[in-house]
Amino acid sequence: MLSRAGGRYRVGCGEEVVEASLRGRMKRGRVRVLVGDEVTLVYQEDGAATIEDIGPRRSLLRRRSPGRSHGTRPVAANIDQVVVVGAARDPEWNPFLMDRFMAVAEANGLPIVVVVNKIDLDPGGERHAAPYRDAGYLVLLVSVNVSTGLDDLAAQLTGKVSLFTGPTGVGKSSLLNALSPGLQLRTAEVSKRSRAGRHTTVSAEMYPIGRDGYVVDTPGLRDIGLWGLDAHEVAAAFPELARYAGQCRFDNCRHLEEPGCAVVHAVERDDLSETRFMSYRRLLEEADRATRPWE
Numbered sequence: 008m009l010s011r012a013g014g015r016y017r018v019g020c021g022e023e024v025v026e027a028s029l030r031g032r033m034k035r036g037r038v039r040v041l042v043g044d045e046v047t048l049v050y051q052e053d054g055a056a057t058i059e060d061i062g063p064r065r066s067l068l069r070r071r072s073p074g075r076s077h078g079t080r081p082v083a084a085n086i087d088q089v090v091v092v093g094a095a096r097d098p099e100w101n102p103f104l105m106d107r108f109m110a111v112a113e114a115n116g117l118p119i120v121v122v123v124n125k126i127d128l129d130p131g132g133e134r135h136a137a138p139y140r141d142a143g144y145l146v147l148l149v150s151v152n153v154s155t156g157l158d159d160l161a162a163q164l165t166g167k168v169s170l171f172t173g174p175t176g177v178g179k180s181s182l183l184n185a186l187s188p189g190l191q192l193r194t195a196e197v198s199k200r201s202r203a204g205r206h207t208t209v210s211a212e213m214y215p216i217g218r219d220g221y222v223v224d225t226p227g228l229r230d231i232g233l234w235g236l237d238a239h240e241v242a243a244a245f246p247e248l249a250r251y252a253g254q255c256r257f258d259n260c261r262h263l264e265e266p267g268c269a270v271v272h273a274v275e276r277d278d279l280s281e282t283r284f285m286s287y288r289r290l291l292e293e294a295d296r297a298t299r300p301w302e
């Protein structure tokens with residue numbers, strides 16, 4: 008399912024975009040149809056298309072409200088990877104913001120690609136990549152303005168559903184436009200096909216990009232960096248810490264003030280990135296405050 012406006016759902020069907028509504032059973036059902044869901048369409052005798060069923064989900068992106076310890080809301084289905092974009096300069100590289108966006112993707116069990124855009128403004132932007140490469144992530148250095156690295160990024164999107172996220176102003180929209188020059192055309196075609204006035208508030212949207220790829224985009228997804236995380240999610244969001252955590256003196260070490268912490272020692276030896284470790288601590292503090300607001 009590509010997007011929804013009220014009770015109307017736009018569903019991609021090969022090259023076609025079909026407008027469909029929910030069938031009675033689905034309407035009453037407990038399962039909400041999400042952007043990214045694979046659905047079964049049935050054409051009624053009058054030619055109207057209805058959604059009859061939802062296919063099994065490969066992944067589910069869930070949102071937790073900041074400051075709340077439990078309760079999540081599903082937002083999108085079948086996302087294959089999250090592309091976290093930052094800028095080498097303008098705005099200034101912000102490791103904590105990057106780590107926060109990445110932590111939400113990790114908490115949702117989604118693979119991550121890190122993109123450092125605007126490399127034309129700062130050829131030394133490579134230094135931002137190091138902590139993420141060390142942690143095991145794929146990092147691409149790109150520039151929309153001088154067309155660097157765009158082929159590599161396009162190749163990474165092929166055949167997958169991707170979510171682009173990252174701080175404001177880093178060039179996410181510019182990247183998407185550069186990677187999918189046909190996007191404007193396609194959008195125009197779709198709105199002509201369905202009757203005018205139909206496309207009011209689109210809550211979430213998915214559109215084709217590159218070769219057999221899709222991008223999910225919606226206002227609610229652009230701010231995933233503000234979604235809340237719990238302490239377990241924070242710990243799991245820094246895979247490089249796990250390399251050392253097993254050697255901490257205490258099994259349940261949180262790598263804060265505990266004696267004999269192998270993670271802290273690794274940071275002191277420069278085997279782990281200090282900025283990543285600071286992000287970990289800050290996110291953990293936030294998670295603790297959310298579950299124990301009285302402190």
Ligand code: GDP
Pocket residue numbers: 124125126127128149150151152153174175176177178179180181182
């Ligand atoms: P978004 O908020 O992440 O979607 O960012 P935009 O795509 O709106 O881009 C913000 C600004 O950065 C715009 O003025 C773009 O022209 C500029 N920009 C985007 N990519 C690049 C780049 O690779 N190099 C430079 N120098 N500027 C860029």
Ligand code: ZN
Pocket residue numbers: 252255256260261262263265267268269270271
């Ligand atoms: Zn420890």
